[in-house]
Amino acid sequence: MAMDPLLNDVLSRVDDYRQKLTALREIILANTVMCGEIPSPTFREERLVRFLADRFTENDLQNIGTDEAGNAVAMLPGTEGKNNILLAAHTDKVWEEGVDHSVTVSGDRLVGTGVADNALGVATMVGLPDILSKLGIKLKNNLILLGTSRSMGRGDLGGLRFFLENSQRQPAAAVCLEGVQLGRLSYSSLxxxxxxxxxxxxxxxxxxxxxxxxxxxxxxxxxxxxxxxxxxxxxxxxxxxxxxxxxxxxxxxxxxxxxxxxxxxxxxxxxxxxxxxxxxxxxxxxxxxxxxxxxxxxxxxKPGTIGFNHPYTAAARNIMEALDVKPKVAPSISELSALLDRGIPSLTLGLTYGDNKHEVNEMIYIEPIFRGLAQLVALLEVIDGDLQDEQ
Amino acid sequence: MSSSNIEKWLETNTFHHGQFWDLLSLVREKERKGLKISLCIPTLNEEKTIGKEIVIFKSELMDRYPLVDEFAVIDSGSDDKTQEVAAAFGADVYFSGDILPNQGFKRGKGENLWKAIHQLEGDIVCYVDADIKNIHPRFVYGLVAPLIYNDDMHYVKAFYDRPMAFSGGIRPSGGGRVTEILVRPLFSLFFPELTSLIQPLSGEYAVRREVLQEIPFPIGYGVETSHIIDVYMKRGLEAFAQTDLDQRVHRNQTTLSLGKMSFGILQSFLNRMEAYDMVDKLPEMSNLFRQFQAEGNRYEQVVKEIIEEERPPMETIPEYREKFGLPPLS
Missing domain, CATH: 3.30.70.360 (Alpha-Beta Plaits)
Structure with missing residues (x-):
């Protein structure tokens, strides 16, 4: 596996990515605000899913759709398109519809129900085409963007399971996104x-x-x-x-x-x-x-893992360190387990620092988001190169 | 002036923001007509809501769809972090007193709106208040779209008509308390056609430059009322349009502060009456009071005849004089 030269290459660029991405601040924050303000309790996520499908359309993606499990899905075709990389973020929030969902944007932070779990994750997923095009990156493999429904609690990963069971385009690798905490690195599921x-x-x-x-x-x-x-x-x-x-x-x-x-x-x-x-x-x-x-x-x-020494895990750790982010390894009990269950090498990443998760004053910091985004892009590049080499 | 004119206007000049969802077409039409659009947010101590407004407008209406060409926050001297937050998210922030310094500085929202005409260069200026909790791009595109598509419209007002809970069928509609208690009765009496505006006091509107530059601006609460009367006197009801922007969530005001607001509005109203030489030549007062009801997206006026008839003093009645032994009037 000829990953090291690619990884080194990516590591040398990653801080540059961070700087360039600050130009997308308003787009990322606006997406986060809008994803946060649309109520989406588990099983009642239609409005947010509709919003995501509209955003996919605005970005000229392909194969846009919502499926019977309530997922929103779209594909950014790769230049060669041999394999599919899945980027997943769960659309459901722990908050009921009647709760005040308004988000406040102050100087250094966003405050509001669900901004961390999982408005920022969803906003990043849906904003990825903007992010890649800002950085002039074209992936060789197809990137499947998936807002997964019915994920939390009684939803029991319903949306992702449905997608994996029924999709014509099976992912060869996957990355799951959570709003917090930056540095989160999950490569195993309990x-x-x-x-x-x-x-x-x-x-x-x-x-x-x-x-x-x-x-x-x-x-x-x-x-x-x-x-x-x-x-x-x-x-x-x-x-x-x-x-x-x-x-x-x-x-x-x-x-x-x-x-x-x-x-x-x-x-x-x-x-x-x-x-x-x-x-x-x-x-x-x-x-x-x-x-x-x-x-x-x-x-x-079921428990599963790709291992601490898997090239993706190792790459993610190196990328985080290059961005001055301390990796925090923690097993996951969410999306990752459905993916690992099917033998798909996958990681879950956090995107920024935040606090008060699942409380009314849930909060995320703005500045670290750009490190979170840079880390994600770099990791996708590594995965993209690795899948290409495997052909 | 007639009811049928009002009905016709409600039919043709009242919109719902959903009609303008296609921002791509809207931007193309704007470019085809070579229009420049400026957005102004007047502020005074709005640190809690200003950041989000800027982020949403900049992302959706400048970066994603280039509908808005320039965008300024004009502040009356906030002592919270309004200016700092606004600047942090890339808005052009001005202290109202720094614009047209030779004209001095008066503290009030109307001052900021007025200075914006000088500071901004758009053919259309869209004003949006900074205290909106549920901000969304529709607050801008819903107001500028009628002006972009219709050359004969000049002044587009927002109204908000989505109650939190409603069981269906016909619902009462209209504006806030000050509108329904003060402004609508005044308009019903003196300018019946202006009652077609469902929320004459809303702080969100888009206006063409040629209109903005020809009308005076009260500095305080009366600015909207005064605008409406002036534009109406110069250009008639046809110059107006209104767009339903669904719900607007903002802080609620106490009755005491609504009293202050009403006092300001009444001053401006009487000023305009004076300017048009109407004070000692009151027009024949109308007996028809005009309110609104709505069914779905259809609005209609409910006209009630309210005649405040009057009886003379009792001592002028012959029967009374006779019964109580008063001498008959000659």
């Missing part, structure tokens, strides 16, 4: 299972009140038992308790309690092992009088 556990108490209504225990007490016991499950430190494995919902009054024990959690592990098989132990706890509860428990799996992923 095994993961997201579950919802519901406890219901069937005590007679008339008894509710004095002496009745309700679902909270049972749920409390379930939680204690889950916490007693032994998880190995190496390979890294954790159970994250994410949400617990029960009751609404001071003095009425609720009949129902819901727990949401996620099991993550770097080790193959470990997630299923823990999941079985949790199901044993559920069976135990069900054996009790007047109480039922039910466990459902919301999402599941």
């Amino acid at each position: 095994g993961m299972e997201r579950g919802e556990l519901v406890v219901e108490s069937h005590e007679e209504r008339s008894n509710a009140g004095w002496g009745s225990t309700g679902a909270i007490v049972t749920m409390n016991r379930v939680v204690r038992q889950i916490l007693e499950i032994r998880t190995p430190e190496e390979p890294k494995t954790t159970i994250i308790l994410g949400s617990i919902v029960a009751g609404s009054a001071f003095n009425t024990p609720p009949q129902r309690a819901t727990l949401r959690f996620e099991i993550r592990s770097e080790a193959p098989g470990m997630v299923s092992e823990i999941s079985e132990q949790i199901q044993d706890i559920v069976h135990q509860v069900n054996a009790e009088h007047q109480i039922t428990a039910h466990y459902s799996v919301v999402a599941r992923r």
Whole structure:
């Protein structure tokens, strides 16, 4: 693989890219503002997808479309077009439609719901044709731009999975974009299972009140038992308790309690092992009088990796260092896993620094965006050259 | 002046921004006619919203589609970071007092709009307020497009007519509180045709230079009202057009500050009456009050006859005088 000369070449240009791209500041920020201000909760992303398709059209891309899974897709043809490189950014946000989506642009930052997750990622994806043309770069391979729908939570990567299962143009490599944090380098995905556990108490209504225990007490016991499950430190494995919902009054024990959690592990098989132990706890509860428990799996992923020493990982680290960005290696549980599952070498990158992710004052810094963009272009050039050599 | 004239005008001179979505064609038409377009944002302490306006307008209306040729922020001396933020995003920022220094400096939005005519060079000047939270390119192209396509239109006003929640069918429409309580009744009485403007006070409008240079500018709240009367007296209703820009999100004003605003508007209104020699020669006052309702994108006036009839003092009534033992009037 003749990557080193190309990589060196790219590294020598990357800071120049950063400088040149500052001329696109208004275009990038305007795209980010507009992508941020269109509400797009998971499963209701149509308006943002429509906006992306319009932008693709304005940039004269090919094969523009929205598919039945709600993705927005377009292709920037390569000069030779032998392979396809996928650039993906998820279109859904964690915010419901009724929430104020307005974005504020002040001197050094953008503030607003969803600017980091994932307005900037989407804006960069859709702005890539402008970015490449500003730098005078023409890729040899086709670049597929994909706004992936139904990614988060219960969406469970629905859009990306649909695309990978049904697209005529299978990617030979992929890059996924997240707004924050610059330096993020994900080349592996964790095994993961997201579950919802519901406890219901069937005590007679008339008894509710004095002496009745309700679902909270049972749920409390379930939680204690889950916490007693032994998880190995190496390979890294954790159970994250994410949400617990029960009751609404001071003095009425609720009949129902819901727990949401996620099991993550770097080790193959470990997630299923823990999941079985949790199901044993559920069976135990069900054996009790007047109480039922039910466990459902919301999402599941297999662990995967391209490896720390994969040429793409190595190139990404070198590019970041050339831009004075400290690489932060972290496994992913999102888009990357669907790609690695299918053996597509892929990385996830962050684009700038920011803060307050998933809070109303979610914020990203403007200046580091240009390093984030330069890093992305450089990596795409490396991947492009590498795929060409493989022919 | 007649209702049918108003209806006709509403039909031909009222637009929705969606009609002008094709920016490429709009830019071509602008270039074909050799028009230059200037955008002016008057500011006073708008650091929270100004950055976004500049970024959006510059990206979409200069870089992507070259509709706007020049773009200036004219500031009345903000003491927050308005000027700094605006300059950081590449806008030309002027302190109003530095333009035409020999004419002195008055603090007020109208001053900035007036100085813009001298500072900017466009054939069409588009004014957009800086306090809009949901800024979008339509706030500019929706207003300049009617002027680019129609040579006989001179002054295009924005109106906003998308309520947050509405169940369908016919809905009441119109402007803000000051429009509906003060301006629309005044126009209904004295300039009934001007009631066709759904939001005469909106701060977003595009105007041809030849019109801007021939009218005076009140410095404060009355600038929009005064413009409308002057343009109407010189060029008639045909010179106007209006575009529906959907929703505009901005901060809400207290009743007290609306009172201040109304006082300023009333001053300007009476000034114009004086200028046109109408103060002691009031025209016959109309009894018809004109409001709006809308169905989809169709607007129609709802005309109500409101006659404030009057009774004389009781002591002039013979029956009364007789009953209470007053001597009969001769």
